[in-house]
Amino acid sequence: xxxxxxxxxxxxxxxxxxxxxxxxxxxxxxxxxxxxxxxxxxxxxxxxxxxxxxxxxxxxxxxxxxxxxxxxxxxxxxxxxxxxxxxxxxxxxxxxxxxxxxxxxxxxxxxxxxxxxxxxxxxxxxxxxxxxxxxxxxxxxxxxxxxxxxxxxxxxxxxxxxxxxxxxxxxxxxxxxxxxxxxxxxxxxxxxxxxxxxxxxxxxxxxxxxxxxxxxxxxxxxxxxxxxxxxxxxxxxxxxxxxxxxxxxxxxxxxxxxxxxxxxxxxxxxxxxxxxxxxxxxxxxxx
Numbered sequence: 001x002x003x004x005x006x007x008x009x010x011x012x013x014x015x016x017x018x019x020x021x022x023x024x025x026x027x028x029x030x031x032x033x034x035x036x037x038x039x040x041x042x043x044x045x046x047x048x049x050x051x052x053x054x055x056x057x058x059x060x061x062x063x064x065x066x067x068x069x070x071x072x073x074x075x076x077x078x079x080x081x082x083x084x085x086x087x088x089x090x091x092x093x094x095x096x097x098x099x100x101x102x103x104x105x106x107x108x109x110x111x112x113x114x115x116x117x118x119x120x121x122x123x124x125x126x127x128x129x130x131x132x133x134x135x136x137x138x139x140x141x142x143x144x145x146x147x148x149x150x151x152x153x154x155x156x157x158x159x160x161x162x163x164x165x166x167x168x169x170x171x172x173x174x175x176x177x178x179x180x181x182x183x184x185x186x187x188x189x190x191x192x193x194x195x196x197x198x199x200x201x202x203x204x205x206x207x208x209x210x211x212x213x214x215x216x217x218x219x220x221x222x223x224x225x226x227x228x229x230x231x232x233x234x235x236x237x238x239x240x241x242x243x244x245x246x247x248x249x250x251x252x253x254x255x256x257x258x259x260x261x262x263x264x265x266x267x268x269x270x271x272x273x274x275x276x277x278x279x280x281x282x283x284x285x286x287x
Contacts, residue, residue, distance in 0.1 A: 004029035006182055009191035034176055037082030041073040042090055046100050049073050050093045050119065054141060063146070065227070067093070067153050068255075068273035071160040072225050075275035076200075078164035079221055081176055081186065088112065091161035093119040093154050098138050099126030116154045121147075159252040166247045167277055172212040173204035173219050184208050189234055198226030199270070203234070218242070218280040222259075224270040237266035245277040 004019040004027060018029015031037050042049035053069050061069075070093060077084045088094070089112045096102045097120060099109045105127055111120050122142045125135060141147070168174045176182050185208060189201040200223040206213045213219075220242060224230055241263055243249070248256050259276035260269040270276050 004031060006179075006186070008188050011191075011193060011195065013192040031082075033179055034082045034182060037080075038085050039077050039080040039082050040085040040087070041077055042087040043085070044087060044103075047098060048087060048094050048096055049090050050095050050121070051098050054095075054098070054121070054147060055137070059144075059147070063149060063153055065273060066147070067149070067156050069225075070157055072223065072273060072275060074157070074161055075164055076223060078161075078168050079174055079275070079277070081174075081182055084168070086161075089119075091158050092116055093121075093149050093157050095119045095121035097121060097123050097126055097142060098134070099131060100134075101130035102126070104129075116158060117151050119149050119154055121149065156252070163247050163251060163253075164275075167245055170245070170247070171204070171216055171219055171279075173206055173216070176204075176212075181209070181212075190232060196226075196230055196232065198228075199224050199230050199232065201232055201234070201268075215282060216279045217282055219245075220268070220278045220280075222268055222270045222276050222278075224272060224274050224276075227272050229269070229271050231267055231269045233265060233267040235266055239263065240266070240280060242278040242280045245279050248277060 005017050006029065007015050007017050010016045019027040021028035042052065047055070050070055053066055057066060057069065074086070074090060077086065092113070094112065096105070096109045099105055102109050108123060109120070109126055113120065122145070125131070125138055125142065131138065173185065176185060185205045187203045187205070189203065190196055190199050202221050204219040207217050220234070222232065242261050244257070244259055248259070251257055255271045256274050256276055258271055259274065261267070261278055268276070268278065
């Protein structure tokens with residue numbers, strides 16, 4: 001059994017495998033074990049995650065929402081199966097002032113400020129060699145002071161990143177070792193043609209096979225990347241007790257602390273641009 005043979009329901013309601021999804025002429029799923037998968041949203045090549053967001057979101061997007069969008073990307077990587085890869089500084093909103101190829105740009109554009117005072121946005125137009133073609137887009141953006149993060153914004157992302165790492169470490173279910181375990185334990189629930197746009201709902205089950213997690217029977221993660229709050233019901237969970245993960249119950253982020261779950265209906269409520277993790281503690285299987 002191979003990792004790339006994992007079956008899920010696509011937007012048309014059809015059961016497909018990762019190996020059957022085309023990605024630039026190649027199978028999107030191709031590895032045999034989770035350890036062979038490297039997950040990332042930004043790397044040393046091309047723009048940083050923050051700079052990509054600056055390019056893509058509407059100018060009217062608040063800095064608070066820009067931070068939450070960055071944090072959503074970090075959450076997806078942190079809670080994936082396989083090996084999470086984080087570009088240096090992505091936990092501090094790192095910017096290279098839109099430089100897409102900074103290997104020879106020196107410290108002026110590659111600076112990492114570990115005091116969290118500045119993320120290096122807007123320090124000037126990056127070198128022309130790899131960027132001149134985008135100068136007409138860069139100039140107006142880099143000159144906007146209201147889309148430059150303050151120290152408070154940077155600290156929010158640093159705190160969020162640490163929380164995601166603590167959650168990942170809290171359960172072996174976030175780093176399954178074999179393809180067989182992925183097949184048995186991982187499920188996606190918001191699927192098919194009637195799925196809620198922008199919402200990923202996954203569950204990790206420790207009620208099947210050998211016990212892996214001494215603390216939790218089950219973990220449910222909801223990634224709400226949309227700009228609207230959503231509710232989502234998993235009928236199978238009606239009567240099952242789950243609670244917000246202890247790390248998030250005491251989170252620095254007051255928004256995620258508003259995420260809720262109804263045991264009587266199996267319904268989750270998830271705020272906009274938020275990742276919420278719910279757990280079913282051992283000894284509290286049904287109510």
